[in-house]
Amino acid sequence: MALPAKNLVQAAATSGLRVVSVRHSSQAPKVALLGAAGGIGQPLGLLLKQDPLVAHLALYDVVNTPGVAADLSHIDSNAKVTAHTGPKELFAAVENADVIVIPAGVPRKPGMTRDDLFNTNAGIVRDLAAVIAKASPKALIAIITNPVNSTVPIASEVLKKAGVYDPKRVFGVTTLDVVRSQAFVSELKGLDASKTVVPVVGGHAGITIIPLLSQTKPATKFTDDEIAKLTPRIQDAGTEVVNAKAGAGSATLSMALAGARFANALVRGIKGEKNVQCAYVASDAVKGVEYFSTPVELGPNGVEKILGVGKVSAYEQKLIDASVAELNKNIAKGVAFVKGN
Numbered sequence: 059m060a061l062p063a064k065n066l067v068q069a070a071a072t073s074g075l076r077v078v079s080v081r082h083s084s085q086a087p088k089v090a091l092l093g094a095a096g097g098i099g100q101p102l103g104l105l106l107k108q109d110p111l112v113a114h115l116a117l118y119d120v121v122n123t124p125g126v127a128a129d130l131s132h133i134d135s136n137a138k139v140t141a142h143t144g145p146k147e148l149f150a151a152v153e154n155a156d157v158i159v160i161p162a163g164v165p166r167k168p169g170m171t172r173d174d175l176f177n178t179n180a181g182i183v184r185d186l187a188a189v190i191a192k193a194s195p196k197a198l199i200a201i202i203t204n205p206v207n208s209t210v211p212i213a214s215e216v217l218k219k220a221g222v223y224d225p226k227r228v229f230g231v232t233t234l235d236v237v238r239s240q241a242f243v244s245e246l247k248g249l250d251a252s253k254t255v256v257p258v259v260g261g262h263a264g265i266t267i268i269p270l271l272s273q274t275k276p277a278t279k280f281t282d283d284e285i286a287k288l289t290p291r292i293q294d295a296g297t298e299v300v301n302a303k304a305g306a307g308s309a310t311l312s313m314a315l316a317g318a319r320f321a322n323a324l325v326r327g328i329k330g331e332k333n334v335q336c337a338y339v340a341s342d343a344v345k346g347v348e349y350f351s352t353p354v355e356l357g358p359n360g361v362e363k364i365l366g367v368g369k370v371s372a373y374e375q376k377l378i379d380a381s382v383a384e385l386n387k388n389i390a391k392g393v394a395f396v397k398g399n
């Protein structure tokens with residue numbers, strides 16, 4: 059009788075056999091983490107290692123992966139951990155992955171915008187996407203690397219060039235904006251943070267981050283003054299952390315939590331448990347812009363349905379309208395980077 063893939067992987071791990079090619083499936087999800095030794099990668103790996111839905115956690119980085127993998131592999135949870143270091147091992151890291159999470163790249167220092175990271179991170183995401191296109195074209199790809207507004211179009215263009223692009227499978231991770239909104243709103247209003255829901259739409263930089271406070275659940279009233287203070291706080295929350303870290307990087311711990319939450323949602327979707335998350339995806343939700351974050355329904359093929367921005371206040375509509383030009387600039391820059399190379 060054929061053993062399920064999960065048992066094969068575990069049997070090989072305990073017997074010391076090398077598994078050459080195990081076809082992963084929704085029954086034994088493989089998650090590949092690219093940038094696994096970094097500030098986000100390490101705590102995100104810790105959280106993914108504890109996710110009971112993850113059968114195989116493949117850690118990839120250009121440095122220090124073996125140490126991180128050895129450390130995580132001593133945790134008594136079921137996910138098998140493998141280490142892959144340097145470009146030669148990237149193919150194996152992502153091969154047959156169901157979900158690929160990418161925090162590879164440099165973070166901001168005080169005084170920088172996310173767009174200032176473009177010159178370094180655009181090439182990193184392009185090169186990773188080129189290998190994914192060959193090794194794992196059906197994987198769901200969750201991009202954390204900034205500037206997300208541009209790196210998602212970059213990965214998408216690379217996949218298009220390779221003839222394997224599926225817009226339902228490429229995501230910019232904006233979960234941290236949702237997590238922050240829920241933290242700030244629950245604190246301000248004395249709500250149970252674990253039951254507070256605040257969608258955030260648009261993109262992931264400055265004025266493109268648009269919290270829909272009017273859609274807060276449980277239904278919550280905000281004064282104009284509260285909205286005028288909360289909105290920019292959420293938009294500038296990343297900068298708040300960058301400044302507090304004073305040169306030592308940007309958000310890592312809250313991002314790890316957000317990344318693990320989003321990866322778990324993707325895996326649940328793959329396993330047939332439809333669920334809704336905000337994510338920056340190829341979208342027709344807002345006229346005149348090709349990528350936009352809104353709540354999306356996740357399922358076995360990634361994005362099952364784009365749920366759109368829903369009913370918004372006049373204030374929120376103005377922010378949405380104002381974000382379009384900025385997003386288009388960021389998107390065009392990413393597209394040109396791939397097309398011009």
Ligand SMILES: NC(=O)c1ccc[n+]([C@@H]2O[C@H](COP(=O)([O-])OP(=O)(O)OC[C@H]3O[C@@H](n4cnc5c(N)ncnc54)[C@H](O)[C@@H]3O)[C@@H](O)[C@H]2O)c1
Nearest residue numbers: 093095096097098119120162163164165202203204234313
């Ligand atoms: N989307 C978001 O909400 C969000 C939140 C926080 C940070 N970020 C972004 O995430 C990225 C990573 O942040 P960090 O704090 O973990 O940075 P970091 O410098 O601590 O870690 C980045 C890791 O990427 C690795 N790396 C570099 N080039 C690579 C390559 N070609 N392949 C694989 N790995 C490579 C590095 O070796 C390092 O281990 C940054 O671009 C940051 O701006 C995004």
Ligand SMILES: O=C(O)C[C@H](O)C(=O)O
Nearest residue numbers: 166172204296297308309
């Ligand atoms: O602010 C940054 O540079 C990192 C990230 O995008 C964040 O929102 O924390």
